[in-house]
Amino acid sequence: MKTQGEEEGIRTTGIPSEEELEASPGYPEAEALRRGPVVVIECVQDIPCNPCEAACPKGAIKVGDPITSLPIFDAEKCNGCGTCIPICPGQAIFRVDMTYSEDKALVSFPYEFLPLPKKGDTVQGVGRAGEVVCDAVVLRVQQPKGFDHTAVITLSVPKHLAMKVRSLKRRKASIKE
């Protein structure tokens, strides 16, 4: 067991730290982000898990052997299709498109709460700690059968917040009988 002096990071906050993300082979380089839509894999622990590897039609994600290895992301091969997003059991894969417009970027993430937002809604984008980061417009809500009830939501957010926004603020569900 680690001691109380442990550095801030996923084991002490539930949020991967900047250092952990930078050190993760699934986290794309800034250069790759500038080129077009790519996925951002925020997987920083050695969990025995590899469905992302098989899910990628481009072979851009490699876990290999042992299965606890962190996924290695090859931005050259990634076309930003996002097939891996709903597959990840840890919901740790996102997609960022920095090239969307002059001042806006797109952020896509898995979402499993009701009510689902609708295309065109203005919602609050939240960061990794659930903190409200900005207003954002819902550009797409994908939930085909193959996603098995995990929706993938795409928001347009101010470009400088693209690496901060990772979900949207849950609205109080009205899901009584």
Added chain:
Amino acid sequence: MGKVEVAVVGAGAAGISASIEAARAGAKVVLIDENERPGGQLFKQIHKFFGSEAHRAGIRGIQIGTDLLEQAKEAGVQIRLNTVVYGLFAEKCLGLMCGDHTEELQADVIILATGASEKPLAFPGWTLPGVMGAGAAQTLINIHRTLPGGRVLMVGAGNVGLIVSYQLLQAGAEVVAIVEGLPTIGGYGVHASKIRRAGVPILLSHTVLGAEGHESVERAVISRIDKNWVPLQGTEKTLEIDTLCLAVGLSPLAELAWMAGCRFIHISPMGGWIPVHDENMQTTLPGIYVAGDLTGIEEASTAMEEGRLAGLAAAEALGCLSFEEGAMKKAEVRERLETLRIGSFGKGRSLGKKQILESRGTV
């Protein structure tokens, strides 16, 4: 007295898997469960599982449960529900109770897959209605679609506490906070990240001092603790809640194995007392096998593989599988089991399992 080749006790992840393998090999299998529905905890697991394709990663537990039951049916497993195994007696004889009716069932091989139960945590007010096991809340929301309350405090940041918190949010409740006595999150970070994004704070080095309320829980007092678990004065906080869930660990449910006279070993990180077993999942009593959480707390994926291993070994012992066939199939399962026990999360379990196998050789 009824007779059967293989009696499997507990129709959860391990028990169904064991039944499938034994029945596929040609054994006559009866799978017994005290509940109205089979599946054990699988149908509460509405999240996608980790692992590899062979472990059915990316598929929700509820789907895996449905598929397993289908396979069991195809394999010819006889499932007896609403049936309590009230005792395990000499000559591998099980005492069964179904409603007001009792009977005895004698088996050539018994596979115990009775799972685990939630560990309690005693504090002032823990007997108030509204204080319950996290597993209880999970059963209520995911099986019976009924919320036990609207504002929940979760105690424990292991995988159970994290997953059930997330599922409470999905069912429409608010989770006020997760408190955890340890200075680190025990469960997978990705589970913690999901609920942090959903706005739930995780308070480490915190404990619940008490639950208060008139006829049911209305408040909980929490406090920071030092590394000796002593509450730090002045750090108390009162949270308005109506439900307090305990997710402070599981312990193996081993009553039948104790009753039978199996030898046990105590391994704290695996949940406490565990029936000693060999690499075929056979206990110290010939013909009595164990699988799943009863053999040390792990997860559904490992329970399924252990079940398969026990089922194959049972079939082999009955002569339904040749030595070569048995050896080959068991090796495949063991390899899959191994991969689930590597990495920093699996290390402790891997060591625990080794300790169990080693103690098998010593008397």
Added chain:
Amino acid sequence: MTDKDVIICRCEEVTRGEIEEAIRLGLTTMNEVKRLTRAGLGLCQGKTCSRLVADILARETNRPTQDVKPSTCRPPTRVMPIGVLASLPSDSD
């Protein structure tokens, strides 16, 4: 409410204080604690409290938890109506 008043056995409403007091009389096993305090002798037969009692017993007698053996496991494993119990064969060989 003090720590001593915390209920340990939910069925028989036995407190931590009562269990500790019993142990101070010299009890060392789960079976003894059960018989003297009734902790674990209620409707659920110790399913919830036995771990808590074992922890208290270990701590009060300065032993590691693994030195405290659980109390004897006897049938039935679940609540059984007395009528059903009475209908069982008298000798289960």
Added chain:
Amino acid sequence: MRVGDHPILGKAEWGKKVTLMVDGHPVEALEGEPIATALLAAGRRVFRYTTKLKEPRGVFCALGRCTDCVMVVDGQPNVRTCVTPVRDGMVIETQVGLGQWCYSKKTGEKKG
């Protein structure tokens, strides 16, 4: 509160409605569900009062093990409500202490 719609499980397909008599008042329940969830959905938390301290108790394990949720059902005390399915017309009473064996309100016959 019932979970009518769910992001993963979809819309609930509720069973047929039945009526329980709980401490003399009708309570709606859904066929096939355990007594305990019907009571929780109706907003009830207290299922019994203990023998010594007369403390309220409710659902704790929801698995039929802890016996905290027992009530007097059709005249029979100590019935685990979390694993006992509802039946139309079932007579359920808050259990006080060890409960009392009663005559069945349904059949008029002595229970047990």
